[in-house]
Amino acid sequence: MADKGGKSAITPREQDYPQWYQDVIREADLAEPAKVVKGCMVIKPYGYAIWEKIQRNLDGRFKDTGHVNAYFPLLVPQSFITKEAEHVEGFAPELAVVTHAGGEQLEEPYVIRPTSETIIGHFFAKWISSHRDLPMLVNQWANVMRWELRTRMFLRTTEFLWQEGHTAHASHAEAREEVERMLHVYGDFARDVMAMPVIRGIKTDSERFAGAVETWCIEAMMQDGKALQAGTSHDLGQNFGKAFDVKYQTEEGVLDYVWQTSWGVSTRLVGGVIMAHSDDGGLVLPPQLAPIHVAIIPIYKSDEQRESVMAAANALKERLSAIDISPPRARWRDFITVEIDDRDLRPGAKFYHWERRGVPIRIELGPKDLEKGQVCVKMRIPTAAGEGKEFLATDAFIDGVQARLATYQSELLRLAQARQEAKTIHLDTWDEFLKTFEGDSSLFAWCHWDGTAQTEAEIKAATKVTIRCVPLPGQGPEPEPGVCIKSGKPSKQRVLMAKAY
RNA sequence: CGGGGCGUAGCGCAGUCUGGUAGCGCGUUCGGUUCGGGACCGAAAGGUCGGAGGUUCAAAUCCUCUCGCCCCGACCA
Numbered sequence: 216m217a218d219k220g221g222k223s224a225i226t227p228r229e230q231d232y233p234q235w236y237q238d239v240i241r242e243a244d245l246a247e248p249a250k251v252v253k254g255c256m257v258i259k260p261y262g263y264a265i266w267e268k269i270q271r272n273l274d275g276r277f278k279d280t281g282h283v284n285a286y287f288p289l290l291v292p293q294s295f296i297t298k299e300a301e302h303v304e305g306f307a308p309e310l311a312v313v314t315h316a317g318g319e320q321l322e323e324p325y326v327i328r329p330t331s332e333t334i335i336g337h338f339f340a341k342w343i344s345s346h347r348d349l350p351m352l353v354n355q356w357a358n359v360m361r362w363e364l365r366t367r368m369f370l371r372t373t374e375f376l377w378q379e380g381h382t383a384h385a386s387h388a389e390a391r392e393e394v395e396r397m398l399h400v401y402g403d404f405a406r407d408v409m410a411m412p413v414i415r416g417i418k419t420d421s422e423r424f425a426g427a428v429e430t431w432c433i434e435a436m437m438q439d440g441k442a443l444q445a446g447t448s449h450d451l452g453q454n455f456g457k458a459f460d461v462k463y464q465t466e467e468g469v470l471d472y473v474w475q476t477s478w479g480v481s482t483r484l485v486g487g488v489i490m491a492h493s494d495d496g497g498l499v500l501p502p503q504l505a506p507i508h509v510a511i512i513p514i515y516k517s518d519e520q521r522e523s524v525m526a527a528a529n530a531l532k533e534r535l536s537a538i539d540i541s542p543p544r545a546r547w548r549d550f551i552t553v554e555i556d557d558r559d560l561r562p563g564a565k566f567y568h569w570e571r572r573g574v575p576i577r578i579e580l581g582p583k584d585l586e587k588g589q590v591c592v593k594m595r596i597p598t599a600a601g602e603g604k605e606f607l608a609t610d611a612f613i614d615g616v617q618a619r620l621a622t623y624q625s626e627l628l629r630l631a632q633a634r635q636e637a638k639t640i641h642l643d644t645w646d647e648f649l650k651t652f653e654g655d656s657s658l659f660a661w662c663h664w665d666g667t668a669q670t671e672a673e674i675k676a677a678t679k680v681t682i683r684c685v686p687l688p689g690q691g692p693e694p695e696p697g698v699c700i701k702s703g704k705p706s707k708q709r710v711l712m713a714k715a716y
Numbered sequence: 717c718g719g720g721g722c723g724u725a726g727c728g729c730a731g732u733c734u735g736g737u738a739g740c741g742c743g744u745u746c747g748g749u750u751c752g753g754g755a756c757c758g759a760a761a762g763g764u765c766g767g768a769g770g771u772u773c774a775a776a777u778c779c780u781c782u783c784g785c786c787c788c789g790a791c792c793a
Contacts, residue, residue: 445793479793567754
């Protein structure tokens with residue numbers, strides 16, 4: 216592990232935010248660039264454990280809303296991609312194509328899926344014939360590949376893991392309910408599990424998914440004020456239904472095309488959770504996603520001490536590991552995960568080790584504690600759940616540990632919300648706008664916009680700022696008429712502007 | 717694809733200009749002393765210097781070609 220002179224190997228955020236992000240990932244042992252495969256990453260066990268927790272939780276939410284899992288091929292016939300005009304245009308530049316297999320050139324190349332609307336459309340056409348087959352509510356957990364020109368670990372890699380929900384409905388209204396429902400599944404998950412506040416809204420035409428009628432999204436603010444598109448939910452209208460001939464017989468007996476949706480979140484969420492909470496000491500994780508909740512550091516000198524301290528540490532681990540911290544109505548059980556660090560290192564080195572990895576609770580357990588029947592507790596960051604070293608009676612600590620984790624979780628959300636609010640402003644003049652977004656700086660700005668793609672493009676060209684979304688009701692300022700910050704033309708409401716990842 | 721940078725031990729780098737036995741820090745291994753906030757001492761292992769060709773008595777170093785990666789722009793979950 217890289218170590219700069221025995222001190223922190225993590226670049227402070229103030230000094231170089233992107234470097235800080237890379238350092239946190241390396242020092243927490245979450246992932247590393249694959250190097251031998253351009254733009255790809257290796258997700259290491261500790262990083263993958265976070266993804267597994269994200270998966271498990273979301274998967275339960277999808278099933279709670281009536282969806283079932285399925286799996287479709289990685290390779291998609293090239294001709295499929297070209298069937299929906301906007302879809303090709305959007306994805307053609309970033310496709311990886313398989314032209315040879317089995318030592319022969321293929322008659323028709325396959326593309327490695329960048330997303331699966333096309334091949335799933337093909338199968339929906341086979342599976343759906345009647346309104347009785349609808350709605351069809353399918354999700355797949357998969358990897359996809361997009362040949363991005365610029366990559367960043369977790370946030371944008373050539374290959375990434377995600378889930379993609381694909382549904383077909385008998386009416387546009389029903390499909391739109393689905394789009395909204397799933398957006399809120401994402402938004403609630405971000406808030407309640409990731410402790411990451413998000414703005415829920417609708418994309419402008421230029422930011423819309425290629426082939427969609429409308430794209431709904433959640434946008435999160437990272438600590439540098441930039442926005443991260445954390446999840447999307449698309450109203451596909453009948454676009455793919457028409458392209459893949461997905462027709463069904465209505466109750467009245469006439470043929471119509473189905474109304475489809477698709478929605479997805481990816482391993483980008485891991486990048487989001489890293490940036491939402493971590494500090495210059497490394498990773499900070501919300502307990503609901505932390506692979507390890509408690510690290511116990513045994514303290515001893517002699518062999519006799521080691522024996523008694525380790526016995527106490529194991530007993531403590533056993534008691535903590537029996538505590539069920541599953542969310543209400545979860546389809547799975549989650550228990551407090553405890554790691555006893557008995558490596559032959561000095562305690563100080565171990566403290567830093569677990570802090571870099573974002574373990575919420577650290578316990579020091581030494582001979583003095585055994586005598587007094589207490590534990591020394593230190594939380595990863597100071598919150599209402601506790602700060603500094605606390606010396607607590609062992610039983611009292613165990614009785615309160617679940618509440619302690621819950622408080623820590625909600626405090627992370629509160630802190631993230633406070634950061635977001637501090638960096639969210641209203642802007643009304645182009646001069647202020649330029650000043651605000653000068654150089655590399657960014658924050659969330661609610662601004663009036665005339666609703667034209669041209670103005671949007673001009674703003675982006677001048678400042679790299681994009682319209683992140685038009686907020687859903689309650690997600691931004693109350694709609695009130697005004698004038699566009701750039702063109703001065705009339706505007707119906709403020710939209711969210713920021714630089715994005 | 718345009719602009720810039722870099723490939724030397726597991727990681728981070730020096731050495732290249734001016735050719736002459738391949739080095740440093742961290743990490744690793746072994747032994748000992750340590751141990752409630754990043755320990756110290758001693759010993760050891762570990763490299764066909766990205767690849768190919770050329771110049772030379774001699775190439776990490778000079779020349780030609782090539783491969784790859786990173787950063788900055790245009791594209792994006």
